Amino acid sequence: TKEQLKKIIDKIDGKGYKAYKEIEGEYEFEKFTLYIDYVQPDPFAPPSRIRVRVPLSISGFEKELFSNSSRQVALEDFLTRSVAQVIEKLPSIKGTGHSGNIYIDKGGQEILKRSAMVVTENYIEARMNVGLPAFGRKINGRGALTQLLDFIPQIVEKGLLKKNLNVDKIWLWVTTVEDQDYLRNLLKELGLVAFVADGSILPRESGVSDKPLKGKNVVPFKSPESLRVKVTLPNRGEITGMGIPQGVTLIVGGGYHGKSTLLKALERGVYNHIPGDGREFVITVEDAVKIRAEDGRRVEKVDISAFIKNLPNGEDTTSFSTENASGSTSQAANIIEAIEIGTSLLLLDEDTSATNFMIRDARMQKLIAKDEEPITPFIDRVRQLYEQNGISTILVMGGSGDYFDVADCVIKMHNYRPFDVTEEAKKIAQEIKTERKIESEDIPIAVKDRIPLKEGLRAKGKKVKSKDKETIRLGYEEIELDYVEQIVDKSQTNAIAEIIRYMEKYIDERKSLKEILKAVFKDINEKGLEIVSPFYGKHPGNLALPRIQEVAAAINRLRSFKVK
Ligand code: ADP
Numbered sequence: 001t002k003e004q005l006k007k008i009i010d011k012i013d014g015k016g017y018k019a020y021k022e023i024e025g026e027y028e029f030e031k032f033t034l035y036i037d038y039v040q041p042d043p044f045a046p047p048s049r050i051r052v053r054v055p056l057s058i059s060g061f062e063k064e065l066f067s068n069s070s071r072q073v074a075l076e077d078f079l080t081r082s083v084a085q086v087i088e089k090l091p092s093i094k095g096t097g098h099s100g101n102i103y104i105d106k107g108g109q110e111i112l113k114r115s116a117m118v119v120t121e122n123y124i125e126a127r128m129n130v131g132l133p134a135f136g137r138k139i140n141g142r143g144a145l146t147q148l149l150d151f152i153p154q155i156v157e158k159g160l161l162k163k164n165l166n167v168d169k170i171w172l173w174v175t176t177v178e179d180q181d182y183l184r185n186l187l188k189e190l191g192l193v194a195f196v197a198d199g200s201i202l203p204r205e206s207g208v209s210d211k212p213l214k215g216k217n218v219v220p221f222k223s224p225e226s227l228r229v230k231v232t233l234p235n236r237g238e239i240t241g242m243g244i245p246q247g248v249t250l251i252v253g254g255g256y257h258g259k260s261t262l263l264k265a266l267e268r269g270v271y272n273h274i275p276g277d278g279r280e281f282v283i284t285v286e287d288a289v290k291i292r293a294e295d296g297r298r299v300e301k302v303d304i305s306a307f308i309k310n311l312p313n314g315e316d317t318t319s320f321s322t323e324n325a326s327g328s329t330s331q332a333a334n335i336i337e338a339i340e341i342g343t344s345l346l347l348l349d350e351d352t353s354a355t356n357f358m359i360r361d362a363r364m365q366k367l368i369a370k371d372e373e374p375i376t377p378f379i380d381r382v383r384q385l386y387e388q389n390g391i392s393t394i395l396v397m398g399g400s401g402d403y404f405d406v407a408d409c410v411i412k413m414h415n416y417r418p419f420d421v422t423e424e425a426k427k428i429a430q431e432i433k434t435e436r437k438i439e440s441e442d443i444p445i446a447v448k449d450r451i452p453l454k455e456g457l458r459a460k461g462k463k464v465k466s467k468d469k470e471t472i473r474l475g476y477e478e479i480e481l482d483y484v485e486q487i488v489d490k491s492q493t494n495a496i497a498e499i500i501r502y503m504e505k506y507i508d509e510r511k512s513l514k515e516i517l518k519a520v521f522k523d524i525n526e527k528g529l530e531i532v533s534p535f536y537g538k539h540p541g542n543l544a545l546p547r548i549q550e551v552a553a554a555i556n557r558l559r560s561f562k563v564k
């Protein structure tokens with residue numbers, strides 16, 4: 001009970017910090033159980049891990065608030081933010097190192113499944129990190145009493161009991177996420193790959209802030225009539241917006257007119273967003289993958305021959321490996337790897353693409369003969385990708401009209417407003433011929449499954465950890481994720497690191513990378529995200545659910561990764 005906890009703290013007060021180990025255990029409070037799972041060895045070490053478990057009957061949430069997985073993730077997200085808000089208002093406890101800190105992993109503008117909060121039919125459990133208070137390296141018992149016996153009960157009272165929360169706001173969270181998931185699942189049936197609701201706010205505050213841009217100069221999204229789609233959502237009812245059809249879509253327009261901003265919003269549309277974000281109903285098919293050039297990355301036996309063959313060094317591009325890819329080879333590998341793991345939509349921006357990968361005009365074709373150029377440009381494969389592989393593309397291209405010939409839909413951004421200029425672009429394509437020759441022979445883009453080997457992925461005995469959102473460490477190796485743009489949360493990177501450790505048990509030199517990751521995600525679906533943590537059943541660390549695409553992307557960038 002909490003009296004026992006108080007007794008232990010009184011006893012160890014003023015002793016060396018190591019004596020804190022004695023408080024590991026579980027303690028009954030009036031309204032909840034406190035689990036102290038892990039105590040840090042010193043005040044500067046990563047903070048201690050605790051959980052509070054509140055019976056559902058006490059917290060007061062009705063089943064309707066988590067009756068399906070959309071609602072459950074939304075309620076969990078809401079409660080995490082609610083706890084974070086209570087923590088913010090607590091007075092600070094002074095001392096060395098992380099003394100007195102209380103932390104919950106609340107996430108940013110996206111709503112992701114995360115390990116920080118779990119709602120079940122029986123209880124609500126919040127997972128927090130605390131810096132146990134110290135003066136120097138001695139235990140500050142008074143501080144610990146304040147933190148654990150005063151602040152923690154306050155957090156439960158104000159942050160986790162329905163009677164003290166804004167119930168309308170909880171319902172807004174739950175119904176909004178449910179509508180977002182509903183719409184994402186509906187896209188295919190509507191023949192769309194993305195939807196951008198009228199009134200959406202796409203631009204962000206700054207390059208480093210993901211919050212919506214504010215002020216009178218912000219132009220809310222307004223769909224062109226010809227692309228306007230009306231959808232009826234289960235909670236919000238009817239909304240309208242721009243539907244981007246399956247096929248090849250170009251986004252054109254003058255510089256600074258909002259092309260990249262639209263594409264960025266579409267990239268993020270694979271995730272749900274919090275009410276007030278401005279992108280709540282910017283919804284993209286769930287398996288959309290952003291493709292960019294990424295010179296310097298490693299590539300392990302990828303068949304990029306659809307895009308690149310006859311390299312000057314005679315290298316085989318049907319099983320292409322390199323420690324240092326060029327702009328065009330990296331972009332080709334990124335596409336093939338995305339297809340290997342599964343995608344129905346590629347997103348490309350001219351700003352981050354290799355020019356020679358994207359276009360090759362008539363004049364250049366004349367100067368440099370086909371057999372002198374290893375690259376088959378994307379323009380000559382993009383239709384085939386759609387017609388034979390069923391993979392759509394949305395491409396920002398303000399710099400070359402050659403793409404008019406291969407586009408199904410052309411959207412022009414002008415003063416941050418979209419216009420449907422498909423007809424006009426087609427007419428221009430008729431009037432002004434590009435005179436270029438199509439360079440793709442009619443061979444299918446068939447992507448082979450690669451079989452990972454255990455060597456290179458062996459995590460046993462190694463430290464597998466994420467350093468920051470962009471870096472995972474596996475032993476002495478670092479995986480660089482700077483250009484994996486659809487990782488949006490540091491805790492997703494944490495989860496990917498854990499998955500790399502966890503997946504080892506499925507590697508048997510017969511299963512493909514996709515099969516292995518499918519098995520991992522099946523476990524996650526059945527047993528929860530924390531199944532990948534070595535501390536399953538306790539505070540599992542701060543994890544947020546990544547997509548299978550980003551997990552594969554991380555593995556593909558691991559320099560020791562080897563396939564059969
Ligand atoms: P492009 O890719 O066409 O060159 P960007 O998408 O990079 O243009 O946008 C240029 C600038 O305009 C950015 O600073 C962006 O934040 C801002 N911006 C984009 N869309 C809007 C909008 N709807 N309202 C106000 N500002 C916007």
Ligand code: MG
Binds near residue numbers: 259351
């Ligand atoms: Mg741009």
